[in-house]
Each structure stands twice: as C-alpha cells, then as structure tokens.
Amino acid sequence: MTPAIRGTGNLARRLILMTLIALGGLAQNAARGDETMPQLLPKNVAGWSAAGEDKVFTRNNIFEYMDGAGEIYLAYDFQRLLVREYMKWSAPRLVAEVYQMASSEDAYGIFSHDRDGQEILLGQGAIYGAGLLRFWKGRFFVRLQAESESEQVKQALLALGKKIVEAVPQNGKKPPLLAALPREGLIKESIHFFHTPVSLNVHYYLADSNVLNLSAKTDVALARYERDKRKMRLLLCRYKTPGEAEAAFEQFNKIYFHDRAAKTPMFRVEKVEKGEFVGAQCMGSSVILVFEAADRASCEWLSKLVAARVKGVSR
Amino acid sequence: MRHQREDKHEAVTRRDFLKGAAYGTLGVAMGLNLSCSGSNGGTAVGFDPVSMAKSLFQAENPLAQVVLVRNEAAVDSNHVVNAKVVGEMLDAAMKTFTGENDVAKAWQRYFRPQDTVGIKFTRCSYHRIHVDQAVIDAITARLAASGVSKERVHANDYGVPVKECTALINVPTIKVHSLTGIAVSLKNYINFTGRESSYHHDGSVKLGEAWLLPEVKGKTRLIIVDALRPYFGPGPQINPLHQWDYKGILVGTDPVAIDTVCLRLCQTKRNLFKGEEWVITPPPKSIAAADTQYHLGTSDPLKIKVVRLGWDKDALV
Numbered sequence: 316m317t318p319a320i321r322g323t324g325n326l327a328r329r330l331i332l333m334t335l336i337a338l339g340g341l342a343q344n345a346a347r348g349d350e351t352m353p354q355l356l357p358k359n360v361a362g363w364s365a366a367g368e369d370k371v372f373t374r375n376n377i378f379e380y381m382d383g384a385g386e387i388y389l390a391y392d393f394q395r396l397l398v399r400e401y402m403k404w405s406a407p408r409l410v411a412e413v414y415q416m417a418s419s420e421d422a423y424g425i426f427s428h429d430r431d432g433q434e435i436l437l438g439q440g441a442i443y444g445a446g447l448l449r450f451w452k453g454r455f456f457v458r459l460q461a462e463s464e465s466e467q468v469k470q471a472l473l474a475l476g477k478k479i480v481e482a483v484p485q486n487g488k489k490p491p492l493l494a495a496l497p498r499e500g501l502i503k504e505s506i507h508f509f510h511t512p513v514s515l516n517v518h519y520y521l522a523d524s525n526v527l528n529l530s531a532k533t534d535v536a537l538a539r540y541e542r543d544k545r546k547m548r549l550l551l552c553r554y555k556t557p558g559e560a561e562a563a564f565e566q567f568n569k570i571y572f573h574d575r576a577a578k579t580p581m582f583r584v585e586k587v588e589k590g591e592f593v594g595a596q597c598m599g600s601s602v603i604l605v606f607e608a609a610d611r612a613s614c615e616w617l618s619k620l621v622a623a624r625v626k627g628v629s630r
Numbered sequence: 631m632r633h634q635r636e637d638k639h640e641a642v643t644r645r646d647f648l649k650g651a652a653y654g655t656l657g658v659a660m661g662l663n664l665s666c667s668g669s670n671g672g673t674a675v676g677f678d679p680v681s682m683a684k685s686l687f688q689a690e691n692p693l694a695q696v697v698l699v700r701n702e703a704a705v706d707s708n709h710v711v712n713a714k715v716v717g718e719m720l721d722a723a724m725k726t727f728t729g730e731n732d733v734a735k736a737w738q739r740y741f742r743p744q745d746t747v748g749i750k751f752t753r754c755s756y757h758r759i760h761v762d763q764a765v766i767d768a769i770t771a772r773l774a775a776s777g778v779s780k781e782r783v784h785a786n787d788y789g790v791p792v793k794e795c796t797a798l799i800n801v802p803t804i805k806v807h808s809l810t811g812i813a814v815s816l817k818n819y820i821n822f823t824g825r826e827s828s829y830h831h832d833g834s835v836k837l838g839e840a841w842l843l844p845e846v847k848g849k850t851r852l853i854i855v856d857a858l859r860p861y862f863g864p865g866p867q868i869n870p871l872h873q874w875d876y877k878g879i880l881v882g883t884d885p886v887a888i889d890t891v892c893l894r895l896c897q898t899k900r901n902l903f904k905g906e907e908w909v910i911t912p913p914p915k916s917i918a919a920a921d922t923q924y925h926l927g928t929s930d931p932l933k934i935k936v937v938r939l940g941w942d943k944d945a946l947v
Contacts (some may be wrong), residue, residue, distance in 0.1 A: 378827065381866060381867070382754065382826070383754075383807075383809065383826065383827075383830060383866065384808070384865065384866025384867060385866075386808075386809060386830065386866075387808055387866050428864075429863065429864060429867075429869055431863070431869055431871050431872065432869070432871060444869065444870065444871045445869075445870035445871050446870055447868075447869055447870055447871075458867065460868075460870075463708070463709070464870070513809075516833075516911055516912040517808045517864055517911060517912070518864075518911065519911065520644055520647070520909070520911040520912050520913055521643065521644050522641055522642065522643040522644065523641060523642045523643075523832070523833075524641045526641065526643070546906075570641045570643060571643055571644075571645065587645055588645055588648045588649045589648065
C-alpha cells in the first residue's frame, strides 16, 4: 500500500469514527429525548412534507397548545412536546405530536389514557382509529392525526409511525405494577396506569376529595375483570411505604364506608348501593380495591388473586 | 348522605352520587339512579339506555323548555355541514320556541334594533370541537333580518365586548370534558372571567360565577347549541371515534336545562358506544351548582320539556 493510499485509509477511518461518535451521540440524545427530538420526525413521508415551523412545548407552556387539557399530561411526568404538521396537495393535513415523558412507565401511562380504537403492531403498543394513530416506545408517546381519513391517509400515518419508531433507539419498560394484575379474567384493553386523582377522576369517579391520598409518587393501575359474565373493577394503588398505604386505607374506610371503628380491618368486603360489592385490602405498600362486583365471592376471588401477586412486585 | 370527616370537611363519594344524595338530580339525568340502569358493566338484563332517556324531559308544566331540531341532510357523509339546511333548522326551532309563524317576529321577541348583541361561540382550535361557521352565519343573518344592524353585532369566542353588549347569545358546542364533566353553555362563558384555568379545579363547580359577573348578568337572551357533531369521549384530546354526526341544534333560554339535556344526550351516546354504562366523569358538578347555588335554571329532568322537531332517528333524548 502506498503512503498516499495509507493516508486516505486513515482519513476514511477517522471519518468513520467521527460518524460513529456522531451517531452514538444522536442515539443518546434521542434516548434522552432532548433538543434532538425533531430528528425523530422525518421531513417527508408518503408524499406528505413537513410544513411550517416545528412547535415545542414544555411543562411551563403546554396550555398554549392545549388550553384546558394540559392537566392530563401534567398529571404524568411530562417533559416536552414536539408538534410538526405535514402537508400534501389535495390531501388532508397530518399533525404529529411527540410527547417526551420522564420515564417509559409514564409514556405507557399516557398511552393508556384512551384505549378506544383498533390495536395494531407498532412500537411497544399502538392503537388506530378513524385517522388517529397513537403509540408508545421508550420514553415517547406519539399521536399522529389526520384531518380526515382515507386508506391513503391511513397508510401515510402508519408509514410515519414506523419511521418514528425506527428513530427511537430503545424500548422502555412497562410499569412494574402491571405485573400485579392477575391475567385470569382481565380485560386487557381496560388497563389504565396513572398517579394522581386528576387521572382517576377521568376514568372512575370515587370521591370529590383525594380519598386515597394519591400523588405523583403513587403508582395506580385501574382495570376491569370479567367473571361469570359479570364485570368488576380493580383499583390497585402502590405507595412509597407501608405506612402511607395504611394511612390511605384508613382514610378510604372512613370516607367510603363511613367507618368509625378504632381499628380498621386489613381486608373487608361490603355490600353497597345497587347490590354491588366493594372489597378493600391493605397489603404492605399496596391498597387493593374491588368495585362493582356482583357478589361477595367474586370480590374475594379478585382480591385474593391480586394479593398473591402484589408481594412480588417491586416499585 | 354526606359523610362528615373528622377534619370537618364534607366528602362526597361515588356512593352518595349513585344513590342521589349528592349533586341534586344529576344522577337522574344521567340515568344512574334508575333501577334498570345496569351499572354493573352493563350486563344487567334489559339494559336499554335509549328507552330510559326517553322517559325524561317530558314535563307537562315545565320550568324550562328546550327545542331540539334535527335534519338528516345537515351534515353529509364527509362531515361537511350544509349551511342552507342549518338555516332552515334554526328557523324551525325559533318559530316553535316562540310560537311565532314568522321568523323575523320570533327574533324580535328577544332583540330590538337598538341592542348591541354579542354572539359568544366556542372555537377551541386545539380540541377542534367548535361551532360551525354555518351556525354563526345563520344567527347573524337572522339578527340582521330582524332589524339589528351588522355594526351592532359582535360574534367571537375571545373578544366579545361584553360590557358594551346589551344582549348576549350563547352559542356553544357539546363536548364531554375530562375536567368539567361536560362543556356546553355554562362553560362557554368561562372566557368572560379572564381566569379560565382557575375554574378547572374541583370539577369546575364555580362556572356559574361567570354568569353573574356584572357585565354578563341578565344579558343572555338566547342559547343556541351547535349539536351538529358533538363529542362524547373523555378527552382532553380528540379521538375521532368519539365524535358523531347528531345533526341537531338546540334552542332555549335556561342554560342549566340546556346543559342537562346535553348531558343526558352524551351519556346515552356513551352507553351505546360501549354497549354498557360508561359514566361521564368527573360528575359535572357545575350543572348542579348552577341550579342550586347560582340559581341560573333547573337541572331536574322531570321539570324540563324537550320539544323534538324533524329527523327523529337516534334522537337519544
């Protein structure tokens, strides 16, 4: 090999090395979801092109984008939102919204907020319906919406979604609390994961006050179960400490069951309005509540199944 | 019954709401207190939300009357609104509501040429559930035909000069709302407060305050609800699966009655969508408070009469 060629080889190696470093940095940034968020979105897809300037919103100004709706995102650890519009001549406008959350658990959580639509295979979970595609991967939750729907629009949304999924380098883990949900009788698409009473109130009204002392530090799973063709609802709350769980459990008993006993039993089933049964149990750092059960046996069945699984779940 | 907590604060629970011991007649309007409501996942035998809804809003001596007009041609299969049909619907509703045979006379019952009229409509760009321009145009055209000059009419979402106005027309859409429960005419005035976000907490229970602001109080002459394409999903963001072409317009003067009718409409639609009871949450406390605390009208579905005109298929109320 001549020196000139050797020199070219060194240059090539340096270029390759620099490229690898740059790509590595890009991947790290994408994983962090910081200012390189725009690179998660392509300039063009299926004949549609990015139009106008990207918009970025943070916790401080999300209300400028969604007045009266930002509370739902702030109830999770939302960090940043990137919005990009795509245009194509004589075709509906597409709007891409990429939400960066602080954790993959919260990306899953906001994805679980509204699960109506058809489940499809994309990212770590995706739902499509009537020109709206939602999915999550890693710390990102993505909404892709078209002004109106056609087969061409649907394919464009799916292609855009696929490109975004490819640009997010890593998968993220689901909330560990979900492992405590028994599989038997579970209606999978009914699962919601959240932290605060704001989210609970959207899915299931329990009380005006924060009866369970929910906060940003609480992990909560809400799901429906079916047994003998009757449905019931499970609310599983995981606190930081057993003491917090006990305090929340005691408050719930006082307010919901009007309980004035000095010592609250750690597990109880009560018949309430409309002949429904409610189960309440405190176990370690968890409070397990079953609502709308058709009979005592169903209530006890679900409570015991959850209790058996809750022990092995880490925070 | 409300439970008195040890810290002396009252805590209303789901149990209180279900047995009708909280929020007045909201539970009745939503069908939660009816014996056949089938709250247990909708699996109760005979669950029929449509027939349940039809038993309400038929008061013989009503405290409030609401006219509902629908036309199958108002919205086409591409969700495009037909302005001409909308105008005809509005005329039919106003004639029935006032008992006048002449449209101009119907409007003259509420507005004089010397009035300065504010048309407060809903245009939320993010939610994309806003009043269709055809509805706004139909109203302004009929005001003009009844003698109110264009210069004296101010149609807007933000920026209605409410202090200058001698009369207001409340023109909302129908939208189930993740913080308020439902947003119709009561919430449409939230802009007038200048402190919108402060009204979102505690189920927006204080929305009635906006109606009692000195520059607003007593000025609302008509409420015209764009029910062409209501939204019944949880929000806050639009899922197109949760919007439907109802093709209706409602006219009335009682905001609480109007909102109660719309609450029942959306609750019934949600039940049909899921095939089981899918209760609107959080409870729209603003409606109950507007009745009992701010005295803006009635939320009792047994004291409200809905007069239905036109297309009757899937009317739901």
